[in-house]
Amino acid sequence: MKLKRVMGVVATGIWLWSGMPSAHGQKATEIFIPIGQSPGLSNTISVIGTIETLDPRGHTIAIAGASGGWSATITGRTKIWLDKSKLRLTNEKGTFADLRRGQLVEVKYEDPEGRSKAKGPADWIKVQITEPSAKAGETRQ
Amino acid sequence: MDYRNLMSWTVRPQVVRSVVSAFSVIITVTSCAPVSPPDPQATLIAKGKEIFFNERFNGNGRTCGTCHPLQNNFTLDPAFIATLPATDALFVAEFNPDLKKSFENPTLMRQFGLILENLDGFDDLENKFVMRGIPHVLALRTSVNSPQGPRTGWSGDGAPGDGSLRSFATGAVIQHFTKTLNRIPGVDFRLPTDEELNALEAFQLSLGRQQDLTLPLALKGTVPKRGQAIFLDNGLGKCNLCHVNAGATANFGGGNIGNANFNTGVENLPDQPARLTGEKVPPDDGLGTPGDGTFNTPPLVEAADSGPFFHNNAIETIEGAVAFYNGQAFNNSPSGRALAAGDPNGIGIRLDATQVVAVAAFLRVVNTLENIRESIALLESSLDKHGMEAKELLDRAVSETGDSIRVLEGGGLHPEAVARLQEAKRLTRKANRSIFLRRKLTREAIEEQQRARAFLVETA
Numbered sequence: 001m002k003l004k005r006v007m008g009v010v011a012t013g014i015w016l017w018s019g020m021p022s023a024h025g026q027k028a029t030e031i032f033i034p035i036g037q038s039p040g041l042s043n044t045i046s047v048i049g050t051i052e053t054l055d056p057r058g059h060t061i062a063i064a065g066a067s068g069g070w071s072a073t074i075t076g077r078t079k080i081w082l083d084k085s086k087l088r089l090t091n092e093k094g095t096f097a098d099l100r101r102g103q104l105v106e107v108k109y110e111d112p113e114g115r116s117k118a119k120g121p122a123d124w125i126k127v128q129i130t131e132p133s134a135k136a137g138e139t140r141q
Numbered sequence: 142m143d144y145r146n147l148m149s150w151t152v153r154p155q156v157v158r159s160v161v162s163a164f165s166v167i168i169t170v171t172s173c174a175p176v177s178p179p180d181p182q183a184t185l186i187a188k189g190k191e192i193f194f195n196e197r198f199n200g201n202g203r204t205c206g207t208c209h210p211l212q213n214n215f216t217l218d219p220a221f222i223a224t225l226p227a228t229d230a231l232f233v234a235e236f237n238p239d240l241k242k243s244f245e246n247p248t249l250m251r252q253f254g255l256i257l258e259n260l261d262g263f264d265d266l267e268n269k270f271v272m273r274g275i276p277h278v279l280a281l282r283t284s285v286n287s288p289q290g291p292r293t294g295w296s297g298d299g300a301p302g303d304g305s306l307r308s309f310a311t312g313a314v315i316q317h318f319t320k321t322l323n324r325i326p327g328v329d330f331r332l333p334t335d336e337e338l339n340a341l342e343a344f345q346l347s348l349g350r351q352q353d354l355t356l357p358l359a360l361k362g363t364v365p366k367r368g369q370a371i372f373l374d375n376g377l378g379k380c381n382l383c384h385v386n387a388g389a390t391a392n393f394g395g396g397n398i399g400n401a402n403f404n405t406g407v408e409n410l411p412d413q414p415a416r417l418t419g420e421k422v423p424p425d426d427g428l429g430t431p432g433d434g435t436f437n438t439p440p441l442v443e444a445a446d447s448g449p450f451f452h453n454n455a456i457e458t459i460e461g462a463v464a465f466y467n468g469q470a471f472n473n474s475p476s477g478r479a480l481a482a483g484d485p486n487g488i489g490i491r492l493d494a495t496q497v498v499a500v501a502a503f504l505r506v507v508n509t510l511e512n513i514r515e516s517i518a519l520l521e522s523s524l525d526k527h528g529m530e531a532k533e534l535l536d537r538a539v540s541e542t543g544d545s546i547r548v549l550e551g552g553g554l555h556p557e558a559v560a561r562l563q564e565a566k567r568l569t570r571k572a573n574r575s576i577f578l579r580r581k582l583t584r585e586a587i588e589e590q591q592r593a594r595a596f597l598v599e600t601a
Contacts (some may be wrong), residue, residue, distance in 0.1 A: 001550070027262075027301070027310040027430060028259055028260055028261060028262050028263065028301075028312075028314040028316045028430070029301045029311070029316055030301040030302070030316045031262075032261065032263075032325075032326060033301060033302070033311065033326070034179070034326055034330065034332075037306075037326075037332055038301065038302045038535060039301070039302035039303065039307060039308035039311050039333075039338055040302045040303030040304075040305055040307060040308050041302045041303050042302075045204075045303065085325060085326050085327060088325055088327065088328050089323075089325065090323045090325055093264065
């Protein structure tokens with residue numbers, strides 16, 4: 001009985017420090033993976049499509065893809081990455097200001113069920129950049 | 142046999158023709174023998190092995206095997222690194238001008254087996270990096286899964302994409318295979334295809350143990366047996382709480398929770414070897430960005446022959462690794478304090494020197510038992526193989542047996558088992574050189590391995 005109590009305390013204590021946050025995904029190298037090539041995510045967990053509308057006030061975007069439409073909210077936690085791999089340039093960090101209608105994007109929601117819910121805060125957004133002169137904040141349609 | 146008579150033979154052309162003809166018949170019969178259809182999983186694993194050791198992904202010359210060499214338990218240590226030629230792709234930062242800065246630290250690599258990782262991003266390469274040891278990739282089938290998802294690498298978050306072992310190679314190519322620091326796919330490297338990821342995953346999952354031990358084992362050695370008792374005693378060693386059955390999963394009394402992360406205070410160790418050099422070694426904050434200070438639990442069965450230990454290779458010996466849990470760094474850490482909170486006397490872990498050595502002796506013996514299991518599997522597998530395939534299996538058995546010998550000798554354990562293992566190694570080497578006696582010698586080597594095992598543990 002005593003041992004069980006001790007074990008219970010130990011369990012609670014250690015569990016508190018045992019890395020409860022999701023272990024899914026080392027984000028650092030994700031920035032370099034082009035749209036559609038993220039292993040185990042692209043087109044299964046994430047969504048790929050073009051930006052239909054942008055709402056700068058609500059910080060949301062609507063995306064139209066081959067298999068449906070989605071919306072995503074850009075929060076302070078959302079990473080925006082400029083995918084310049086088509087230009088054979090290094091991918092870079094971006095901001096909401098880099099998003100334009102008609103751009104191809106890949107969105108991973110924070111919620112693993114985000115794709116089926118078709119909305120929610122985005123964990124990351126990759127934006128395809130196809131113009132050689134485009135830099136962060138200077139993207140043009 | 143009188144070899145002088147043989148030497149005095151005059152070899153006539155018709156004799157040569159007869160011998161060649163006889164071998165031709167044997168070869169023809171062998172090659173026409175019915176062949177069973179290839180096992181798809183075995184084919185996938187073989188493909189994964191080929192990719193793991195030979196595919197460079199159009200990068201800087203490294204393969205997965207550069208840092209996870211087969212002949213060194215799929216990990217690197219300074220002694221092994223010292224045997225590599227200066228042109229080895231591991232040292233690419235020393236001869237590729239594009240990778241000279243902010244890709245590796247050759248001093249720390251050569252002295253301590255440390256590799257540079259940009260786990261918190263690539264936007265400040267000079268300052269944002271960590272220096273980590275290379276975990277082996279054995280027994281991954283037992284160690285990757287957790288309720289929070291797969292855990293790979295030292296902090297459990299080593300893979301991009303879905304974070305799985307399958308995705309790990311993609312992140313590794315981007316981090317370690319690039320030709321330049323631009324890291325442009327299609328220019329500096331190519332990313333693995335889905336098929337390659339499937340094959341690499343299958344190969345890695347096939348390595349080493351496929352299941353956990355069931356402790357306690359019926360050990361024969363007095364000190365290892367005591368070490369096992371301390372290991373399993375949740376009021377004394379407390380090791381089995383986070384390393385159930387000397388594996389990589391945790392159980393605090395409510396059932397096995399799978400692989401877990403803990404903050405054990407390794408980062409707070411004083412006099413860490415890498416930092417003593419004066420080289421830049423930023424703090425490693427573990428899982429996540431910013432990190433939460435936790436690191437992933439490795440399996441212990443494979444530990445004794447795959448040091449140095451912990452994520453920063455801070456400790457060289459298995460005895461030192463056990464002793465770490467006696468120190469202030471651990472006992473002041475969140476995990477140490479949690480253990481103390483659950484202890485009737487408020488003690489985290491406190492072992493005396495004899496107890497530290499006993500736990501280490503236990504870990505040395507379970508490691509040797511695993512090496513013997515693997516050696517016997519390799520030897521048995523070689524009996525059905527020919528040529529280079531058999532040779533490779535026998536070479537690996539020699540290497541595993543060498544590990545067994547070193548691990549036992551390093552702890553002054555079981556000299557009679559060491560003698561049997563040395564004989565097994567001699568027989569295996571001889572088998573590898575013999576054309577006609579290979580199978581016979583291999584079977585004798587298996588028997589020696591079994592005799593060695595019988596000195597360590599009661600066998601059914």
